[in-house]
Amino acid sequence: MFDNFPRGTICIEDIEMGMTRHLRKHVTDRDIELFAEVSTDRNPVHLDDDYAHDTIFEGRIAHGMLTAGLISAVIGEQLPGHGTIYMGQTLKFLGPVRPGDTVYAEVKVTGIDHAKRHVTLDCLCTVDGKKVLVGEAKVLAPSRKFD
Template identity: 90%
Template sequence: MLDNLPRGTICIEDIEMGMSRHLRKVVTDADIEMFAQVSTDRNPVHLDDDYAQDTIFEGRIAHGMLTAGLISAVIGEQLPGHGTVYMGQTLKFLAPVRPGDMVYAEVKVTGIDHSKRRVTLDCHCAVDGKKVVIGEATVLAPSRKFD
């Protein structure tokens, strides 16, 4: 399940401090398997129930970068949206995400440099209200001047 939120572009000229966007998505077994295939990260903690049961997580978990990818989806689809160029991203992983978890990913504008078209975004993902990933992104926002 994925929120059906508006997608598109918010140009640098229209971005304001405190503006935020989010999405919600249930992480499925299929998502984890596809991410393993695409990334070639087939660590058994993500894919093998028996193996994962004997780890500190006591069960399978989603790849951290799969979860972080939901932040990228919010940035690339909503804020600023289409035409955005990633310049940097910090991430800190606080807790695991498990198959079946509903992940809430949100980005919020904390800095704007209009002259360079740069936007700084506070980013986080949460499950059941508990933050599982936090970080900060710097992006180059699209501009109407370059349409």
């Protein structure tokens, strides 16, 4: 299930304070398995029901970086979009994402340095309206001057 803005690029010349973009992603068992395979993070809290049941989460959870990857998807595909270069990211994990959850991931422009093409973005992920991740990203936005 996806509920997203169109993909593409918003150049630094067109970025405005307060702009937001988002996506929604239903996290499946397959997503978690594929992330474990690609990342090589096979922590059983993500993959083993019996093991995970005996943890503080009382069940399996998605990798935190899978959730953070949804922020990366919004930045790389929507705002600023294609051609964006990550410069830094802070993350604070506030709650688990479980198989079957739908994550809402949003970025909001909170700072712009046109001369350097730097954009600062507040980052947020929620599940059922509850914050599961917050942070801030700093990126180098694409420019029409370099097309």
